[in-house]
Amino acid sequence: MEEGLFIPQRVTKEEIFTPGHRACIGCGEALAVRLVCKALGKKVIIANATGCIEIISSLLPRTSWRVPWIHTIFENVGAVVAGIESAYKARIRKGKLPEAAKEVKFVGFAGDGGTADIGLQALSGAMERGHDFLYVCFDNEAYMNTGIQRSSATPYGAWTTTAPVGAKQPLGQLTWKKNMPEIAVAHRIPYVATGCPSYPLDLMDKVRRGLNIEGPAYIHVLSPCPTGWRSPPNMTVELGRLAVETGVFPLYEVVNGVYRLNFDLPELKPVREYMKHQGRFRHLSEDAIDQIQARVEEDYARLRSKAGL
Ligand code: SF4
Numbered sequence: 001m002e003e004g005l006f007i008p009q010r011v012t013k014e015e016i017f018t019p020g021h022r023a024c025i026g027c028g029e030a031l032a033v034r035l036v037c038k039a040l041g042k043k044v045i046i047a048n049a050t051g052c053i054e055i056i057s058s059l060l061p062r063t064s065w066r067v068p069w070i071h072t073i074f075e076n077v078g079a080v081v082a083g084i085e086s087a088y089k090a091r092i093r094k095g096k097l098p099e100a101a102k103e104v105k106f107v108g109f110a111g112d113g114g115t116a117d118i119g120l121q122a123l124s125g126a127m128e129r130g131h132d133f134l135y136v137c138f139d140n141e142a143y144m145n146t147g148i149q150r151s152s153a154t155p156y157g158a159w160t161t162t163a164p165v166g167a168k169q170p171l172g173q174l175t176w177k178k179n180m181p182e183i184a185v186a187h188r189i190p191y192v193a194t195g196c197p198s199y200p201l202d203l204m205d206k207v208r209r210g211l212n213i214e215g216p217a218y219i220h221v222l223s224p225c226p227t228g229w230r231s232p233p234n235m236t237v238e239l240g241r242l243a244v245e246t247g248v249f250p251l252y253e254v255v256n257g258v259y260r261l262n263f264d265l266p267e268l269k270p271v272r273e274y275m276k277h278q279g280r281f282r283h284l285s286e287d288a289i290d291q292i293q294a295r296v297e298e299d300y301a302r303l304r305s306k307a308g309l
Contacts, residue, residue, distance in 0.1 A: 011038055011200075011201075011204065012038050012041075014038070015034065015037075015038075015066070016037035016038065016040065016041075016042065016065070016066045016067055017030075017033050017034045017037040017057070017064055017065065017066075018064045018065075018066060019064075020062075020064065021056045021057045021064040022055075022056040022057075022059070023052070023056045024225075024226060024227045024233070025226070025233040026226040026232075026233025026234060026235075026236045027052075027056075027223075027225065027226070027227075027236070028140070028197055028198075028222075028223045028224035028225060028226075028236045028237075028239075028240060029052055029053060029111075029138045029140050029223035029225060030053070030056065031197040031223075031236070031237075032138055032195075032196075032197040032203070032221045032223045033053055033109070033138065035197055035200050035203055035204055035207075036136055036203065036204070036207050036219075036221070037067075038204060039203070039204035039205075039207035039208050039211075040067075040105070040107060040207060040211060042066070042067055043103050043104050043105060044067050044068075044104065044105045044106070044107050044211075045067070045068045045069075045070070045081075045084055045104060045105075045106055045107070046065070046067060046068070046069045046070070046107045046108075046109055047069075047070050047072050047077050047080040047081040047084065047106075047107070047108050047109070048069060048070070048071055048072065048077065048108075048109040048110070049071075049072050049073065049074055049076075049077040049108075049109065049110035049111070049114035049115075049119055050071070050072070050073055050074045050114060050145075051074075051110060051111035051113065051114050051138075051145055052111060052138075052140065052144050052145040052225075053109060053111070053138060054071050055145045058071060070084075074110075074113065074114045074118040074119055075114075075118050075119055075121075075122060076119065076122045077108045077109070077110045077114060077119050077122065077123070077135075078108060078119060078121075078122035078123035078124070078125060078126040078127075078135065079122040079125065079126065080108075080122075081106050081107065081108040081126065081131070081133050081135070082122075082125070082126040082129065082131040082133065084106055085106040085131050085132055085133050086131070088101060088104060088106070105133075105134065105211050106131075106132065106133040106134070107133065107134045107135070107136065107211070108123070108126075108133060108134070108135040108136070109135075109136050109138065110123075110135075110136075110137055110138070111137070111138055111139070111140060111143075111144075111145075112137060112138075112139040112140065112141060112142070112151050112152075112153035112154075112180075113142075113143045113151045113153075114137075115135075115137040115139075115153075115180060116137075116151060116152045116153045116178045116180050117151050117152050117153075120183075123135060124183075124187065126216065127184065127187040127189050127216045127218070128187055130189075130215055130216060131215075131216060132214060132215055132216070133216060133217070134207070134210045134211050134216075134217045134218075134219070135216070135217070135218050135219070136207070136219045136221060137180060137218070137219070137220045137221065138221050138223045139153050139180075139220060139221060139222055139223055140223045140224070140225035140228060140229075141153050141154050141155060141158065141177070141225070141228070141229070142154050142158075142160050142225075142228050144225050144227060144228040147161055148160050148161045148227070148228045149161055149162040150162045150163040150173055152175070152177075152178040153177055153178055153180065154173045154177065155173060155176075155177045155248075155292075156171075156173055156174070156175065156176045156177065156291075156292060156295070157171055157172050157173060157281060157284050157288050157289075157292060158172050158173045158280045158281060159172040159173075159230075159279070159280040159281075159282075159283060160172065160173065160228070160280070165283045170283060170285070171283075171284070171288060172280070172281075172283065172284075176295065180218075180220050181193075181194055181218070181220045181252075181254070184218035184220075185254050185257075187216070188257065189215060189216040189217065189218060190213050190214070190215045190216070190217065190255065190256050191209060191210045191213045191215075191216075191217035191218070191253070191254070191255055191256075192217070192218045192219075192220075192253070192254040193206040193209070193210065193217075193218075193219045193220070193251075193252065193253040193254070194219070194220045194221070194222070194249065194250065194251050194252055194253075195207075195219055195220070195221045195222075195251065196221060196222045196223075196240040196241075196243065196244060196249065196251065197221070197223065197237070197240060198236075198237045198238075198239075198240025198241045198243075198244070199240070199241075199244065199251060199263075202251060202262060203221065206219055206253065207219065209253075222240060222243055222249045224236045224239040224240050224243075228280070229278045229279070229280050230278055230279025230280050230282070231277050231278045231279065232277070235277050238277075239274065239277060239278070242269065242273055242274040242277075243274055244263060244265075245265060245268070245269045245273075245274075246268055246269045246270065246271045246273060246274045246296065247265070247268040247271075247296045247297065247299075247300040248271060248274055248296055250263070250300060250303055251263050252303060252307065259303070259306040259307040259308070260307060261303065261304060261307040261309060264304070264307075264309060268296070268297070268300065270293065271289065271292055271293045271296055272289055272293075275289065275292075
Protein backbone atom coordinates (compact mmCIF):
# COMPACT_ATOMS: atom_id res chain seq x y z
CA MET A 1 0.00 0.00 0.00
CA GLU A 2 1.43 3.38 -0.97
CA GLU A 3 1.82 5.97 1.71
CA GLY A 4 0.59 9.51 1.24
CA LEU A 5 -2.83 10.96 0.73
CA PHE A 6 -4.47 8.18 -1.20
CA ILE A 7 -8.24 7.99 -0.84
CA PRO A 8 -9.19 4.31 -1.30
CA GLN A 9 -11.43 3.77 -4.31
CA ARG A 10 -12.08 0.82 -6.54
CA VAL A 11 -9.85 0.57 -9.60
CA THR A 12 -11.85 -0.51 -12.61
CA LYS A 13 -10.75 -3.51 -14.64
CA GLU A 14 -12.19 -1.81 -17.70
CA GLU A 15 -9.56 -0.50 -20.10
CA ILE A 16 -10.38 2.91 -21.59
CA PHE A 17 -6.96 3.10 -23.24
CA THR A 18 -6.97 -0.40 -24.68
CA PRO A 19 -4.15 -2.88 -25.39
CA GLY A 20 -3.02 -3.46 -28.95
CA HIS A 21 -1.42 -0.03 -29.42
CA ARG A 22 2.08 0.31 -30.80
CA ALA A 23 4.10 1.67 -27.87
CA CYS A 24 7.65 0.41 -27.41
CA ILE A 25 8.20 -2.43 -24.95
CA GLY A 26 8.32 -1.10 -21.39
CA CYS A 27 6.85 2.29 -22.29
CA GLY A 28 6.17 4.22 -19.07
CA GLU A 29 4.02 6.73 -20.90
CA ALA A 30 1.58 4.09 -22.16
CA LEU A 31 1.35 2.71 -18.62
CA ALA A 32 0.70 6.22 -17.26
CA VAL A 33 -2.03 6.89 -19.84
CA ARG A 34 -3.68 3.57 -19.04
CA LEU A 35 -3.80 4.40 -15.31
CA VAL A 36 -4.91 7.99 -15.86
CA CYS A 37 -7.74 6.80 -18.12
CA LYS A 38 -8.94 4.28 -15.52
CA ALA A 39 -9.26 7.17 -13.06
CA LEU A 40 -10.94 9.45 -15.61
CA GLY A 41 -13.78 7.04 -16.37
CA LYS A 42 -15.93 7.29 -19.49
CA LYS A 43 -17.68 10.64 -19.13
CA VAL A 44 -14.79 12.59 -20.63
CA ILE A 45 -13.69 14.14 -23.89
CA ILE A 46 -9.94 14.00 -24.43
CA ALA A 47 -7.97 16.36 -26.67
CA ASN A 48 -4.52 14.90 -27.35
CA ALA A 49 -1.59 16.80 -28.84
CA THR A 50 0.79 15.23 -31.32
CA GLY A 51 3.32 13.03 -29.57
CA CYS A 52 4.11 9.42 -28.74
CA ILE A 53 0.67 8.63 -27.33
CA GLU A 54 -1.16 10.06 -30.31
CA ILE A 55 1.12 8.23 -32.76
CA ILE A 56 0.89 4.82 -31.08
CA SER A 57 -2.85 4.85 -30.42
CA SER A 58 -4.56 6.16 -33.50
CA LEU A 59 -3.55 4.65 -36.81
CA LEU A 60 -7.05 4.88 -38.28
CA PRO A 61 -9.20 2.90 -38.66
CA ARG A 62 -7.63 1.40 -35.54
CA THR A 63 -7.86 3.23 -32.23
CA SER A 64 -7.09 2.46 -28.60
CA TRP A 65 -9.58 5.00 -27.27
CA ARG A 66 -12.90 4.00 -25.75
CA VAL A 67 -13.96 7.60 -25.09
CA PRO A 68 -14.41 10.61 -27.41
CA TRP A 69 -10.88 11.65 -28.38
CA ILE A 70 -9.52 14.26 -30.75
CA HIS A 71 -6.01 14.66 -32.07
CA THR A 72 -4.72 18.24 -32.00
CA ILE A 73 -1.48 19.65 -33.32
CA PHE A 74 1.45 20.28 -30.96
CA GLU A 75 0.56 23.94 -30.46
CA ASN A 76 -3.05 23.99 -29.50
CA VAL A 77 -4.30 21.29 -27.15
CA GLY A 78 -4.99 23.94 -24.48
CA ALA A 79 -7.06 25.98 -26.93
CA VAL A 80 -8.94 22.95 -28.26
CA VAL A 81 -9.94 21.61 -24.84
CA ALA A 82 -10.96 25.14 -23.76
CA GLY A 83 -13.06 25.48 -26.90
CA ILE A 84 -14.83 22.16 -26.34
CA GLU A 85 -15.57 23.10 -22.72
CA SER A 86 -16.95 26.51 -23.78
CA ALA A 87 -19.08 24.99 -26.53
CA TYR A 88 -20.58 22.47 -24.11
CA LYS A 89 -21.37 25.20 -21.60
CA ALA A 90 -23.03 27.36 -24.26
CA ARG A 91 -25.11 24.52 -25.70
CA ILE A 92 -26.24 23.41 -22.24
CA ARG A 93 -27.23 27.02 -21.48
CA LYS A 94 -29.27 27.16 -24.69
CA GLY A 95 -30.95 23.84 -23.93
CA LYS A 96 -29.35 22.17 -26.95
CA LEU A 97 -27.73 19.38 -24.93
CA PRO A 98 -29.45 17.08 -22.42
CA GLU A 99 -28.94 17.50 -18.66
CA ALA A 100 -26.60 14.50 -18.65
CA ALA A 101 -24.10 16.57 -20.65
CA LYS A 102 -23.35 18.50 -17.46
CA GLU A 103 -21.48 15.43 -16.20
CA VAL A 104 -18.98 15.47 -19.07
CA LYS A 105 -15.43 16.47 -18.11
CA PHE A 106 -12.80 17.93 -20.43
CA VAL A 107 -9.22 16.68 -20.53
CA GLY A 108 -6.07 17.70 -22.39
CA PHE A 109 -3.18 15.26 -22.92
CA ALA A 110 0.25 16.23 -24.23
CA GLY A 111 3.89 15.30 -23.90
CA ASP A 112 6.59 17.57 -22.56
CA GLY A 113 7.24 19.09 -26.00
CA GLY A 114 3.56 19.84 -26.54
CA THR A 115 3.34 21.31 -23.03
CA ALA A 116 6.58 23.01 -22.02
CA ASP A 117 7.63 24.16 -25.50
CA ILE A 118 5.23 24.31 -28.42
CA GLY A 119 1.87 24.27 -26.64
CA LEU A 120 2.74 26.45 -23.65
CA GLN A 121 0.99 29.57 -24.94
CA ALA A 122 -2.35 27.81 -25.54
CA LEU A 123 -2.15 26.04 -22.18
CA SER A 124 -1.28 29.27 -20.36
CA GLY A 125 -4.24 31.04 -21.97
CA ALA A 126 -6.66 28.26 -21.01
CA MET A 127 -5.42 28.24 -17.40
CA GLU A 128 -5.50 32.05 -17.17
CA ARG A 129 -9.08 32.22 -18.50
CA GLY A 130 -10.15 29.68 -15.89
CA HIS A 131 -11.68 27.00 -18.10
CA ASP A 132 -12.95 23.95 -16.25
CA PHE A 133 -10.57 21.24 -17.48
CA LEU A 134 -7.84 18.82 -16.47
CA TYR A 135 -4.54 18.90 -18.31
CA VAL A 136 -2.11 16.00 -18.02
CA CYS A 137 1.46 16.34 -19.27
CA PHE A 138 3.12 12.96 -19.89
CA ASP A 139 6.77 13.93 -19.57
CA ASN A 140 9.25 11.54 -21.18
CA GLU A 141 11.82 14.35 -21.24
CA ALA A 142 12.38 14.75 -24.99
CA TYR A 143 10.67 14.62 -28.40
CA MET A 144 10.77 10.82 -28.50
CA ASN A 145 8.37 10.09 -31.35
CA THR A 146 10.33 12.22 -33.84
CA GLY A 147 13.77 10.88 -32.92
CA ILE A 148 14.78 11.79 -29.34
CA GLN A 149 15.33 15.54 -29.81
CA ARG A 150 15.81 17.67 -26.69
CA SER A 151 12.94 19.65 -25.19
CA SER A 152 13.01 22.24 -22.42
CA ALA A 153 12.00 19.40 -20.08
CA THR A 154 15.11 17.33 -20.89
CA PRO A 155 17.27 17.09 -17.76
CA TYR A 156 20.66 18.74 -17.52
CA GLY A 157 23.43 16.52 -18.85
CA ALA A 158 21.18 14.05 -20.73
CA TRP A 159 22.17 12.89 -24.19
CA THR A 160 19.66 13.45 -26.98
CA THR A 161 20.12 13.52 -30.75
CA THR A 162 20.08 17.34 -30.68
CA ALA A 163 22.14 17.55 -27.48
CA PRO A 164 24.87 15.18 -28.62
CA VAL A 165 27.94 14.26 -26.62
CA GLY A 166 31.41 14.70 -28.09
CA ALA A 167 34.96 15.83 -27.39
CA LYS A 168 34.05 19.52 -27.62
CA GLN A 169 30.79 19.19 -25.71
CA PRO A 170 30.96 16.40 -23.13
CA LEU A 171 27.70 17.19 -21.32
CA GLY A 172 24.68 16.64 -23.58
CA GLN A 173 21.79 18.90 -22.50
CA LEU A 174 23.24 22.19 -21.28
CA THR A 175 20.16 23.71 -19.65
CA TRP A 176 18.22 22.69 -16.54
CA LYS A 177 14.79 21.13 -16.84
CA LYS A 178 11.96 23.65 -17.10
CA ASN A 179 9.75 23.45 -14.03
CA MET A 180 6.28 23.14 -15.59
CA PRO A 181 4.36 22.42 -12.35
CA GLU A 182 5.68 25.70 -10.92
CA ILE A 183 4.63 27.53 -14.09
CA ALA A 184 1.13 26.09 -13.61
CA VAL A 185 1.18 27.17 -9.93
CA ALA A 186 2.10 30.70 -11.05
CA HIS A 187 -1.28 30.83 -12.85
CA ARG A 188 -2.94 30.45 -9.44
CA ILE A 189 -5.13 27.59 -10.64
CA PRO A 190 -6.88 25.50 -7.97
CA TYR A 191 -5.01 22.23 -8.48
CA VAL A 192 -1.48 21.28 -9.54
CA ALA A 193 0.20 17.94 -8.90
CA THR A 194 3.04 15.70 -9.96
CA GLY A 195 2.57 11.97 -10.52
CA CYS A 196 4.32 8.87 -11.78
CA PRO A 197 2.97 5.50 -12.99
CA SER A 198 5.32 3.77 -10.53
CA TYR A 199 2.92 5.05 -7.84
CA PRO A 200 -0.35 4.04 -9.51
CA LEU A 201 -2.75 4.66 -6.64
CA ASP A 202 -1.28 8.08 -5.91
CA LEU A 203 -1.51 8.96 -9.61
CA MET A 204 -5.12 7.83 -10.02
CA ASP A 205 -6.14 9.63 -6.83
CA LYS A 206 -4.67 12.87 -8.16
CA VAL A 207 -6.46 12.45 -11.48
CA ARG A 208 -9.80 12.09 -9.69
CA ARG A 209 -9.05 15.13 -7.57
CA GLY A 210 -8.01 17.24 -10.54
CA LEU A 211 -11.01 16.12 -12.56
CA ASN A 212 -13.53 16.98 -9.88
CA ILE A 213 -12.14 20.32 -8.78
CA GLU A 214 -13.81 23.31 -10.42
CA GLY A 215 -11.51 25.27 -12.73
CA PRO A 216 -8.20 24.38 -14.36
CA ALA A 217 -6.17 21.49 -12.99
CA TYR A 218 -2.68 20.47 -14.10
CA ILE A 219 -0.90 17.15 -13.45
CA HIS A 220 2.69 16.56 -14.53
CA VAL A 221 3.48 12.86 -14.93
CA LEU A 222 7.05 11.57 -15.22
CA SER A 223 6.90 8.85 -17.89
CA PRO A 224 10.07 6.73 -18.19
CA CYS A 225 10.94 6.00 -21.82
CA PRO A 226 13.29 3.04 -22.37
CA THR A 227 13.88 4.04 -26.00
CA GLY A 228 14.98 7.61 -25.33
CA TRP A 229 16.46 7.10 -21.90
CA ARG A 230 18.50 4.14 -23.15
CA SER A 231 17.26 2.07 -20.20
CA PRO A 232 16.25 -1.60 -19.93
CA PRO A 233 12.51 -1.97 -20.66
CA ASN A 234 12.04 -4.06 -17.53
CA MET A 235 13.31 -1.20 -15.35
CA THR A 236 10.58 1.32 -16.20
CA VAL A 237 8.66 1.04 -12.94
CA GLU A 238 11.88 0.89 -10.89
CA LEU A 239 13.20 4.04 -12.60
CA GLY A 240 10.03 5.94 -11.71
CA ARG A 241 10.48 4.90 -8.10
CA LEU A 242 14.15 5.92 -8.12
CA ALA A 243 13.24 9.32 -9.59
CA VAL A 244 11.04 9.91 -6.55
CA GLU A 245 13.38 8.31 -4.00
CA THR A 246 16.37 10.38 -5.15
CA GLY A 247 14.38 13.64 -5.14
CA VAL A 248 14.82 14.05 -8.90
CA PHE A 249 11.03 14.02 -9.30
CA PRO A 250 9.22 14.65 -5.98
CA LEU A 251 5.53 13.82 -5.73
CA TYR A 252 3.52 16.75 -4.47
CA GLU A 253 0.24 18.66 -4.81
CA VAL A 254 -0.60 22.34 -4.67
CA VAL A 255 -4.26 22.84 -3.76
CA ASN A 256 -5.38 26.47 -3.94
CA GLY A 257 -1.77 27.55 -3.46
CA VAL A 258 -1.07 25.23 -0.49
CA TYR A 259 1.81 22.79 -1.02
CA ARG A 260 1.64 19.19 0.19
CA LEU A 261 4.55 16.79 -0.25
CA ASN A 262 2.97 13.35 -0.76
CA PHE A 263 6.13 11.35 0.03
CA ASP A 264 8.47 13.17 2.38
CA LEU A 265 11.55 11.01 2.43
CA PRO A 266 13.75 11.21 5.53
CA GLU A 267 16.81 10.66 3.36
CA LEU A 268 17.18 10.92 -0.40
CA LYS A 269 19.03 8.21 -2.30
CA PRO A 270 22.00 9.51 -4.35
CA VAL A 271 21.04 10.59 -7.89
CA ARG A 272 23.66 8.14 -9.18
CA GLU A 273 21.26 5.32 -8.22
CA TYR A 274 18.74 6.74 -10.70
CA MET A 275 21.19 7.77 -13.41
CA LYS A 276 23.35 4.66 -13.60
CA HIS A 277 20.60 2.65 -15.31
CA GLN A 278 20.18 5.16 -18.13
CA GLY A 279 22.46 5.28 -21.16
CA ARG A 280 21.57 8.94 -21.73
CA PHE A 281 23.66 9.85 -18.65
CA ARG A 282 26.47 7.34 -19.23
CA HIS A 283 28.96 9.98 -20.45
CA LEU A 284 28.71 12.21 -17.37
CA SER A 285 31.79 12.86 -15.23
CA GLU A 286 31.73 12.53 -11.44
CA ASP A 287 31.86 16.34 -11.23
CA ALA A 288 28.79 16.70 -13.45
CA ILE A 289 26.86 14.17 -11.36
CA ASP A 290 27.88 16.01 -8.18
CA GLN A 291 26.56 19.22 -9.71
CA ILE A 292 23.23 17.52 -10.46
CA GLN A 293 23.13 16.08 -6.91
CA ALA A 294 23.59 19.57 -5.44
CA ARG A 295 20.84 21.00 -7.62
CA VAL A 296 18.40 18.21 -6.71
CA GLU A 297 19.07 18.73 -2.98
CA GLU A 298 18.61 22.49 -3.32
CA ASP A 299 15.31 22.12 -5.20
CA TYR A 300 14.06 19.47 -2.78
CA ALA A 301 14.84 21.65 0.24
CA ARG A 302 12.98 24.55 -1.39
CA LEU A 303 9.97 22.32 -2.03
CA ARG A 304 9.96 21.05 1.57
CA SER A 305 10.05 24.60 2.80
CA LYS A 306 7.07 25.53 0.59
CA ALA A 307 5.24 22.57 2.11
CA GLY A 308 6.03 23.91 5.59
CA LEU A 309 8.43 21.06 6.43
S1 SF4 B 1 9.59 6.38 -27.62
FE1 SF4 B 1 9.43 6.23 -25.37
S2 SF4 B 1 7.52 7.29 -24.80
FE2 SF4 B 1 7.47 6.91 -27.03
S3 SF4 B 1 6.36 4.97 -27.24
FE3 SF4 B 1 8.55 4.44 -27.15
S4 SF4 B 1 9.03 4.08 -24.94
FE4 SF4 B 1 7.01 5.13 -25.09
